[in-house]
Amino acid sequence: MSNAQKTEPAGRARPKTALKRLLPLAVLLAAIAAIFATGLHRELSFDRIALQYGTLTNLIGERPVLSALGAMLIYTLATSVSFPAAWLLTVSIGLLFGWMVGGIIVLFGATFGACVLYLAARYALADFFRARAGGALNKMADGFRADATSYMLFLRLAPVFPFTLVNVVPAILGVPFIIFVWTTFVGIIPGVIAYAFAGEGLRSIVIERSEACLAEIAPCGEALSPGDLVTPQILIAFALLGVVSLIPVVLKRLRRSA
Numbered sequence: 254m255s256n257a258q259k260t261e262p263a264g265r266a267r268p269k270t271a272l273k274r275l276l277p278l279a280v281l282l283a284a285i286a287a288i289f290a291t292g293l294h295r296e297l298s299f300d301r302i303a304l305q306y307g308t309l310t311n312l313i314g315e316r317p318v319l320s321a322l323g324a325m326l327i328y329t330l331a332t333s334v335s336f337p338a339a340w341l342l343t344v345s346i347g348l349l350f351g352w353m354v355g356g357i358i359v360l361f362g363a364t365f366g367a368c369v370l371y372l373a374a375r376y377a378l379a380d381f382f383r384a385r386a387g388g389a390l391n392k393m394a395d396g397f398r399a400d401a402t403s404y405m406l407f408l409r410l411a412p413v414f415p416f417t418l419v420n421v422v423p424a425i426l427g428v429p430f431i432i433f434v435w436t437t438f439v440g441i442i443p444g445v446i447a448y449a450f451a452g453e454g455l456r457s458i459v460i461e462r463s464e465a466c467l468a469e470i471a472p473c474g475e476a477l478s479p480g481d482l483v484t485p486q487i488l489i490a491f492a493l494l495g496v497v498s499l500i501p502v503v504l505k506r507l508r509r510s511a
Contacts, residue, residue: 266302302345303459309349323356323361332366333373335417339363340448347452348459356442356449363445367420371433374422394426401428402436409440 302309313320324346331339347355397404405428408419423433 255300298417299345299348302348303483306459313349321358324350325358325365328359328362328388330364331371332363334417335370339416340444343445343448344455345496348455350454352446352450355452356445359445359449360438360442363416363441364434367416367437368430368434370417370420371430374421375430375467388459397423397426398428401432403434404428405436406465409437410443420441482484 309400328339328342328346331342334343343355345361346358348356349355401423405423408414422436
């Protein structure tokens with residue numbers, strides 16, 4: 254058998270390997286396309302959920318565990334397909350379940366979804382980018398991996414960059430999966446609590462709207478205005494988010510002085 258014949262199977266295997274690596278990413282892209290094509294993303298808006306508040310809370314009261322697991326699954330899927338304005342979904346879950354239970358649901362759902370996106374990017378894109386990266390990018394990746402915990406906590410605590418980007422870039426730069434998981438879970442806790450608390454604070458307004466719908470009077474069916482959203486809990490939530498944004502700065506100064 255000639256050398257050309259020997260190397261032919263290996264040459265054929267490469268496209269198959271590439272397609273296999275791209276499969277997880279292709280599945281996520283297909284899911285995103287399906288969600289937007291069917292209009293499912295509109296059903297996850299805060300206004301739509303608020304209009305169904307009575308029905309949903311009755312369902313939660315009848316099947317609390319199943320409802321919580323269902324909400325967690327929805328949040329996992331939303332995170333893994335990079336659902337826009339996921340913070341509104343966090344507010345909605347806080348509205349339906351309360352800030353504590355809702356916060357736990359979002360914490361696990363967001364972490365699971367982030368892990369799905371991380372693994373898809375790592376499996377499909379990491380080798381591609383590393384093979385084509387220049388010296389400067391490789392040096393940056395080495396530095397990121399050397400201090401991955403600090404970088405990840407900073408990026409999670411200070412939401413300067415989009416959540417999706419912080420799920421994908423660490424996978425490409427080679428951040429260990431275990432570090433990615435626990436820093437994601439811990440780093441998003443303050444923000445999740447703030448948004449879930451804000452959602453619970455909107456209950457009185459949403460209940461009033463639900464009662465108006467039952468009585469078939471205005472403002473049933475109307476979208477919530479910005480003025481409706483100004484509640485003491487919302488103000489507290491924004492104050493908490495302001496404090497959270499300062500945490501990385503404080504940690505950095507403490508680290509320098511140590």
